[in-house]
Amino acid sequence: MNSGQQPRVTQAIILAAGRGERLSVLTALRPKVMLPVGNKPIIEFVIEALAANGIRDIVLVVGYQREMVQDYLGSGERMGVTLQYVVQENQLGTGHALDAAQETAAQHFLVLPGDNIISAAAIGELVRSTENAILVTDQARGDQHGVVEVENDIATNLVETPEEQASPWINTGVYSLTQEIFSYLSEELSLPDAINKMIKDGNQFSACKTTADWWDAVYPWDLLRLNGLALSSIKGECSGQCEPGVTLKGEVRIERGSVVRSNSYIVGPVIIGEGCEVGPGVVIFPYTSIGNNVVIEAYSQLRNCIVGDSVQIGSHSHLTDTIIGESTSMGPFLSAMSDNANMNMNGIYVEARCGSLISANVRIGTRVTLRPGTMIGHGADISDMKLIQDAIPESSRVL
Amino acid sequence: MCGIVGYTGLKTAYPLLLEALERLEYRGYDSCGIAISNSTGVALLKQFGFVENLKTMPPIEEGGSGIGHTRWATVGSPTEENAHPHVDCNGQIAIVHNGDITNYLSLREKLMGQGHIFSSDTDSEVIVHLIENYASEGQMGSIVRALKDLEGSYALVVLFADSDLLIAARMGSPLVIGLSPTENFVASDVPAIIEFTDQVLYLEDGDVAAVTPNEVRVFQNGDSITRTVHHVSKQPEERGLAGYEHYFLKEIHQQPKMIRDSLAGHMSSIDPSVTLGLELFNEGKFDHIFIAGCGSAYHASLIGEHFLSELGAVNTSARIASEISHMRPGDKAHLGIFVTQSGETADTLHAARLAHEAGYSTLGLTNTHNSSISRITDQTIYTEAGLEISVAASKTFTSQLIDLFLIGLQLFPPPINRLHDLMTELRLLPSKAQQVLGLQPQLDSIGKKLAPHTSAYLVAKGINYPVALEASLKLKELAYLHAEALVAGELKHGPLALLTHETPVIVLAPKDDTYPRVLQAIREMRARGAPTIVFTDSHDEYLASIVDDIVYLPTTEPHFFPILATIALQLVAYNCARAKSLSIDRPRNLAKSVTVF
Numbered sequence: 001m002n003s004g005q006q007p008r009v010t011q012a013i014i015l016a017a018g019r020g021e022r023l024s025v026l027t028a029l030r031p032k033v034m035l036p037v038g039n040k041p042i043i044e045f046v047i048e049a050l051a052a053n054g055i056r057d058i059v060l061v062v063g064y065q066r067e068m069v070q071d072y073l074g075s076g077e078r079m080g081v082t083l084q085y086v087v088q089e090n091q092l093g094t095g096h097a098l099d100a101a102q103e104t105a106a107q108h109f110l111v112l113p114g115d116n117i118i119s120a121a122a123i124g125e126l127v128r129s130t131e132n133a134i135l136v137t138d139q140a141r142g143d144q145h146g147v148v149e150v151e152n153d154i155a156t157n158l159v160e161t162p163e164e165q166a167s168p169w170i171n172t173g174v175y176s177l178t179q180e181i182f183s184y185l186s187e188e189l190s191l192p193d194a195i196n197k198m199i200k201d202g203n204q205f206s207a208c209k210t211t212a213d214w215w216d217a218v219y220p221w222d223l224l225r226l227n228g229l230a231l232s233s234i235k236g237e238c239s240g241q242c243e244p245g246v247t248l249k250g251e252v253r254i255e256r257g258s259v260v261r262s263n264s265y266i267v268g269p270v271i272i273g274e275g276c277e278v279g280p281g282v283v284i285f286p287y288t289s290i291g292n293n294v295v296i297e298a299y300s301q302l303r304n305c306i307v308g309d310s311v312q313i314g315s316h317s318h319l320t321d322t323i324i325g326e327s328t329s330m331g332p333f334l335s336a337m338s339d340n341a342n343m344n345m346n347g348i349y350v351e352a353r354c355g356s357l358i359s360a361n362v363r364i365g366t367r368v369t370l371r372p373g374t375m376i377g378h379g380a381d382i383s384d385m386k387l388i389q390d391a392i393p394e395s396s397r398v399l
Numbered sequence: 400m401c402g403i404v405g406y407t408g409l410k411t412a413y414p415l416l417l418e419a420l421e422r423l424e425y426r427g428y429d430s431c432g433i434a435i436s437n438s439t440g441v442a443l444l445k446q447f448g449f450v451e452n453l454k455t456m457p458p459i460e461e462g463g464s465g466i467g468h469t470r471w472a473t474v475g476s477p478t479e480e481n482a483h484p485h486v487d488c489n490g491q492i493a494i495v496h497n498g499d500i501t502n503y504l505s506l507r508e509k510l511m512g513q514g515h516i517f518s519s520d521t522d523s524e525v526i527v528h529l530i531e532n533y534a535s536e537g538q539m540g541s542i543v544r545a546l547k548d549l550e551g552s553y554a555l556v557v558l559f560a561d562s563d564l565l566i567a568a569r570m571g572s573p574l575v576i577g578l579s580p581t582e583n584f585v586a587s588d589v590p591a592i593i594e595f596t597d598q599v600l601y602l603e604d605g606d607v608a609a610v611t612p613n614e615v616r617v618f619q620n621g622d623s624i625t626r627t628v629h630h631v632s633k634q635p636e637e638r639g640l641a642g643y644e645h646y647f648l649k650e651i652h653q654q655p656k657m658i659r660d661s662l663a664g665h666m667s668s669i670d671p672s673v674t675l676g677l678e679l680f681n682e683g684k685f686d687h688i689f690i691a692g693c694g695s696a697y698h699a700s701l702i703g704e705h706f707l708s709e710l711g712a713v714n715t716s717a718r719i720a721s722e723i724s725h726m727r728p729g730d731k732a733h734l735g736i737f738v739t740q741s742g743e744t745a746d747t748l749h750a751a752r753l754a755h756e757a758g759y760s761t762l763g764l765t766n767t768h769n770s771s772i773s774r775i776t777d778q779t780i781y782t783e784a785g786l787e788i789s790v791a792a793s794k795t796f797t798s799q800l801i802d803l804f805l806i807g808l809q810l811f812p813p814p815i816n817r818l819h820d821l822m823t824e825l826r827l828l829p830s831k832a833q834q835v836l837g838l839q840p841q842l843d844s845i846g847k848k849l850a851p852h853t854s855a856y857l858v859a860k861g862i863n864y865p866v867a868l869e870a871s872l873k874l875k876e877l878a879y880l881h882a883e884a885l886v887a888g889e890l891k892h893g894p895l896a897l898l899t900h901e902t903p904v905i906v907l908a909p910k911d912d913t914y915p916r917v918l919q920a921i922r923e924m925r926a927r928g929a930p931t932i933v934f935t936d937s938h939d940e941y942l943a944s945i946v947d948d949i950v951y952l953p954t955t956e957p958h959f960f961p962i963l964a965t966i967a968l969q970l971v972a973y974n975c976a977r978a979k980s981l982s983i984d985r986p987r988n989l990a991k992s993v994t995v996f
Contacts, residue, residue, distance in 0.1 A: 029833070062642065067836065071652045075639030085642030240664075257664025275663025293659055293826055295668055309659065310826050327830030329823075361830060 009127055009176060011106040012055045015097045016043055016114035017063030017088040022345055023220050025357050026325060028378035028394055031064045033114035034072065035223060036306065038230030039271050039289050041072060042217070043114040045230070047079055050110075052120035053127055056081040059104045060114070061097045063088040093189035094173070102182045111191070113173040117226055121212035126176050133176040133206040134158070134195070136169035137214050144218040146171040146192060150207040155199065158192035169207060172214050219345060220375075221354040224321055227306050228287040231269035240272070246279075250286070261298075273309070291326065304338075308360065321353065322370075325360030331384065333367040341373025344391065359394065401426035401471040401990060403483075403495040403574075404591055405464075405556040405565045408582020408612045412465035413458050419584075419591040420450045420467045425741060425790070425991035426497075426587065427471025430482035434493035437462030440560040441493045445482040449985070463612070464563045466556045466585075468495040471990040474503070475520030484558070485524040487531035488516050491560040494530070496523035497587055498552035498572040506548060522551075530557065539609060542566050543621070546607070556585050565610040569602040573743060573771045576600050576608060576615055578628060583610045588743060589769040593633050600626040601774065631769045636786040645983045647789035647877070651969050652836060654794050657784050658962070659829040661801045666825065671818040673808035679762060679778045680809055685734040688713055691720040691750050692738035695792040695872060696799060700738050701865035702961050703803035709958075711811030721746035726757040733759040736806070740787065740795040741992035742770020751775045764802055766795050780806070789984045790991045791876045793969050796869060797832075797962055804958070824956045828963075831953040835966045838950060842967060845932055845948055846878075846974025852903055855880055856894070857968075858924070859907035860887040860917050866907060866961045866968070873972035876986050878979060887913070887920040900928040905971070906946075907964050909936045911957035921946065934964055 020032025027035070033043035043060075050058060058081050062069050066087060076083035088100040098111055108131055112118065126135045134155050136148045147167040149157040159166050171192065180203070184194040199205055217223045236251040240258035250268030254260060258272050261279030270284050273292035278284070282296050285303035290296070294307055297315035306323045313319070314332035321338035324330075338355040356374040358364075364376075365384035376382070377394030386398055402423025406412045416433050431453055432445035442459045446452040450469060459465075468483035475481040484493040500506070503522035506529065511517065515528040529545035536544055542557055552571030567574055567585045577584035577592040577599050584592040585608075589599055600615070602608060603626070608617045617626050643649040666673055688707060690700035700717035707715040720737070723746075735754035739747040742765035752775055755761050763776035766784050773779040784798035804825070812818050849855055855874060857867035867884035874882035885894050887906075898904065904924050908917045924931055925945055932948040936955065943949045952963045976983050 029837075060642075066642070067652050070642040070649075071656065074637045074641040077637055077639070078635075083641070087642075259667065261669060275659070275666075277666075277668055280669070293663060293829070295826065310830055312823065312826065327827055329827070361834070 008054075009108050009110055010055060011057040011059065011109040012050050013059045013061065013098060013101045013105060013109055013111050014043065014046060014114040015061050015094060015111065016069055017061050017066070017091050017097050018115070019064040019091070020115060022218060023223075025359050025375045025377060025391075026220050026223075026323065029065065029325070029360050030068050031066075032217075034065070034068050035115075035217070036289065036291065036308065037117065037223060037226045038234065039273050039291060040230070042117055042226070043069065043073070044079070045117045046112055046114055047073070047076070047081060049118050049120040049123050050112075051079060051081050053123050055110065055123075055127075057106070058082065059084045059086060059101050061086050061088050061100050063091050063097075094191035095185045095194045096189045098191055099182065099185040102185075105179065105182070108176070108178050111173075111175045111177055115217070116172065117213070117215045117230070118172070118174065119213035122172075122210045122214050123174070125210050125212065126174060126208050129176060129208040130204075130206045131176060131178050132198075132203060133208045135172045135174035135208050135210055135214075137172055137210050138168045138170065139211060139214065145216070146173075148207055150209075153207055153209070155195075155205040155207040157199070158196050160190065160192050169209070172210075176208075219350060219352065220323060220357045221321070221352050223306060223323060224287070224304055224354075227289050228304070231271060231287055231289065234269050234271060236268055240276075243280075255292075297332070305355070314366065320355045322355035322358065324358045325362070325378070327360055328358055328362040328364070330364040331366035331368070334364060334370070335368075336370040336374070337372060339372035341371075343373045343375065401497055402469040402587050402591070403466070403497050403554060403556055403585075404468075404587070405466045405495070405558070405567065405585035405610070406582065407464040407563050407565050407610055408579070409463055410582065411460065412463055413460070415595065416465050416467040417450065417453060418594065419586060420453075420469050422591045423469050423587055424450055426743075427469055427990040428985060429470045429472045429477030430479060431467070431469040432482045432484055433459065433465055433467040434484035434486070434495075434558055435459045435462035435465035436558050436560055436562055438561075441486055441490055441558065443484065443486060443493065445479050445484075447477065447479045447482070464558060464565060466493060466495045466558045466565065473499065474522040481519045481521050483521075483523060485519060485521070485527045487527045489531070492527055492530055493558045494523065494527045495556050496526055497554045498570070500525060500549055500553065501551035502549070503551075526553070526555065527557075538562070538564060539566060539607070542568065543607060546570075554587060563611055567602065567608045567610060569606050570604050572745075574602045576602065576610060578615060580613070582612055583615055585610060588767075588771075589631050590767065593631060593769075597631050597633065598628050599631055599769075600628050602626065634768050638786070638788070645789070645973070647791055647793060647973055647983050650787055650789055650793045651966065651973065653785065654797050654966055655829040655832040655836070657794050657798055658801055658832055661783060661798055662805075662825055662828075665805055666822045668819060668822055671815050671822060672812060673805050673818075673822070675780060675802075675805055675809055677762075677778050677780070679760060684732065685760065685810065686713060686732045687729070688715045688734045688736065689718050690715070690736040690738060690803070691718045691723060691747060693720050693744055693746050695796045695869055696738040696740060696744070696747070698865045698869040698872070699796055699799035699803060700736075701868070702800055702862055703736070703807070705862040705865075706804060706958055707807045707811065710807045710813060713811070718750075720744070720750040723750040723753060726753040726759070728757050729759045731758070731760045734762060735759045736762045736764060736803075737772060737776060738764045738799055739772055739992075740766045740782075740792060740799075742767040742772040743992050748772060748775060762806075764799060766798065787991075790986055790989050791873055791972075791983075797965060800962055800965075821956060821958075824959060828955065828959055831955055831963055832966055834953050835963050836970075838952075838967060839970060841950060842970040843974040845950070846971045846976075847978045848930075848932075848948075849874070849880065849903055849971070849975045850878070850978040852901065853881060854897070854901075855882045855903045855905065856898070856929075857882060857884045857905045857907070858887050858890065858917070858920055859884070860913040861911075862958060862961055863907040863909065863913070863964060866964045867905075869965060870905070870968035870972065873969055874975065876989060877972045877976035877981065877983055879981060879986075880975065887917045890920050890923055895923060895927060898924055898927040898929040900930065903930045903932060905968070906931060906933045908933050908942070909952075909957060909960045909964075910939075911960070918942070934967060936960060936963075
């Protein structure tokens with residue numbers, strides 16, 4: 001497998017310190033890398049892809065809500081890798097984050113953002129590339145990503161905020177680097193800026209073009225797409241209990257301690273975590289992930305949703321294209337339907353098809369209707385019989 | 400005198416013994432030592448303090464048979480001389496011992512009179528000199544003879560120079576033998592050797608076992624007997640600090656997930672019920688329940704007492720296990736619940752045996768699979784909190800509370816709608832616990848405020864009084880701060896005399912039906928100028944205006960407030976100890992589980 005003369009890279013540094021500002025409605029309590037997709041945090045996909053390539057020495061640069069990352073991943077034993085943590089106290093940029101890992105970095109290492117899902121195949125291509133290399137793809141939208149200008153498979157310039165489509169090659173933020181980068185990081189807070197300086201100084205960076213999977217969540221609703229992709233490869237299995245009269249179609253995974261009650265109808269791919277109670281008579285349509293300890297009461301219907309841990313959904317509720325953070329509880333007859341909506345993302349209106357984005361620890365009363373594109377902040381409390389649209393700030397009460 | 404291990408086999412014994420000793424360190428870490436039988440006779444290494452101190456010394460590289468010991472001092476101070484193994488006058492026999500020899504003074508005098516030279520102050524050393532005395536009766540014979548002279552408790556492993564034979568004996572202290580085709584192990588508990596083998600047999604009182612690399616023979620009163628071989632399964636465990644500075648903090652942070660895991664699969668909300676899957680509970684009603692434990696487990700028992708008493712019209716009491724010295728004869732309608740994290744706490748095991756002999760139903764609540772408590776009680780519930788490395792308990796305490804709540808809800812289910820509400824609230828506890836962890840900056844400043852003081856008081860009422868007891872224990876263990884828990888209503892009956900502006904007071908004041916009395920106590924303490932720090936569960940400007948610090952915990956059922964308050968106070972104790980730069984994971988003079996009476 002090893003094509004080059006240099007020893008194969010064995011270390012990866014994952015940047016996992018950021019909050020994910022554009023996803024702030026969902027990141028009040030957790031960093032972006034810990035947002036769940038198919039009942040696993042995004043960063044776990046990154047670590048699994050590295051492990052599949054034999055890269056088991058992993059350094060995590062953590063910062064915002066770092067305990068949540070540490071509590072979940074621990075020392076990495078469960079995933080067969082060794083994790084070391086370094087702390088970036090203030091999140092000033094990707095270069096600044098990498099600089100925090102200088103003391104633990106090997107001579108040659110990979111750098112990856114912890115908040116994109118990357119396939120093992122894409123990492124494999126970079127592993128087989130040269131020491132200084134950038135993984136680029138033309139498989140995603142470029143308007144929210146930096147790009148790389150490429151000539152003959154050599155990177156000539158990294159552009160962080162392209163004004164027009166300066167290049168079709170999107171910078172995945174995945175690099176193969178050596179210790180040399182650190183001498184540039186003392187001056188540059190941004191990793192692309194530091195690499196541009198190295199290029200100016202005559203260093204050659206390969207542009208490693210991949211067609212393998214690489215997915216980013218720029219906006220909260222992108223998580224639904226990632227969730228669908230993650231679920232598309234699951235295998236159906238029931239480790240919990242299904243009462244008589246339950247219909248399961250396609251790949252439906254039900255974890256330990258969960259009960260699906262009579263007359264529920266579930267069309268996979270769907271995953272139901274541990275200790276859940278679903279039904280009776282609940283209908284779940286494809287691409288829905290349900291976390292641990294979730295209760296979905298009778299006669300509710302979910303389609304293409306991400307439901308966090310310990311969420312309680314009242315009876316006769318109807319949710320489509322909706323994301324719900326942990327420990328949110330909703331009374332009966334909630335309606336959260338999906339349509340094209342214009343959402344205000346930090347002052348810029350973005351149109352997308354989407355249901356509602358509900359943060360953690362929200363309490364919603366009975367017979368509440370959420371218009372498409374509603375965003376409800378952490379800890380909000382919404383009284384009975386309300387029609388809600390646009391954004392509800394965190395900890396607010398809607399009376 | 401506390402964790403013992405032996406190995407005989409084809410491998411080099413020393414590194415295996417070291418690894419096993421590290422896993423036994425929860426039983427004590429005052430001193431440690433290893434003896435190996437090899438071509439030089441008996442090679443001996445001892446160190447004051449932790450097992451890691453042994454690792455700094457050049458290892459004993461030769462020898463396939465050996466014994467090891469990690470000590471928690473009872474008789475004789477924690478010095479290198481008093482560390483085990485102990486050897487006879489000629490250095491040909493070595494022993495490790497866990498237990499208590501009550502007649503050691505008279506034996507010692509007699510042996511010294513016969514010319515034996517003692518090199519330690521321990522009770523254990525008499526054993527090896529006794530064996531030496533009877534050496535003419537052969538290896539097995541000398542030990543059987545020596546045991547007859549001993550009074551008290553022991554788990555013992557004996558090693559001989561130039562021999563691959565280990566002899567193990569048990570009376571009152573636990574001992575297991577691990578079996579493998581070309582090697583065998585002896586240890587105080589299963590976790591010490593589970594990395595090496597999954598076949599074990601448990602010695603019973605009076606057993607003497609001869610262990611060689613390919614054979615284990617067990618004798619009782621001179622007759623060869625058979626003890627059942629058990630298959631034990633290894634529980635997945637996570638070692639490593641995972642980015643934290645201390646295990647105690649890591650383990651505090653594991654609590655939200657631990658609570659979620661403990662609840663998973665035990666609650667059904669449609670036909671509201673809680674099930675733990677124990678046949679014991681199907682046999683009929685209990686008309687008297689007591690819950691026993693030591694240290695933190697006793698505090699958990701007290702909270703369980705409050706909860707069970709309020710749920711069921713049954714006489715429930717919590718008892719300190721070490722204070723149980725006799726048990727009136729009872730029947731199966733009496734239930735004893737025995738709470739021990741390690742499953743090896745000698746006082747709790749003793750109380751469980753007494754209850755079992757008295758005819759009670761017995762239920763063990765422990766965090767350690769294959770531990771001794773599970774072999775004494777009728778049934779055992781495992782708290783599934785995972786390995787806890789910090790000596791001071793955190794997640795294992797809260798896991799005991801969760802399981803006691805679940806036991807209560809299964810035994811005495813309240814009316815259906817009330818049960819539904821309680822279960823809804825239980826489901827929200829993990830994320831409320833997570834919110835408490837988010838209060839760290841404020842709890843850090845409170846911990847730092849306590850650090851310069853020499854005394855502090857914790858005041859609470861009702862179900863939160865045991866929380867105050869547990870928090871004061873954390874402050875003692877971790878921050879070496881004299882902290883005392885007081886019942887709110889008792890202040891005026893004496894303790895007010897202690898309060899000055901130098902004695903900070905932590906008050907647990909949730910807005911339940913105890914609040915008016917607790918508020919009264921806060922006013923009394925303020926009047927004496929004591930700095931007051933209040934933990935409550937809903938915003939209150941009046942309360943905030945009369946105290947120095949106020950911490951708002953998430954609102955929950957009054958019964959579950961103790962869990963949230965405990966987590967907050969664990970962080971206060973941690974921050975206080977950290978401000979004083981203390982050894983947080985292994986406080987001085989302590990052991991995680993005390994395995995002697």
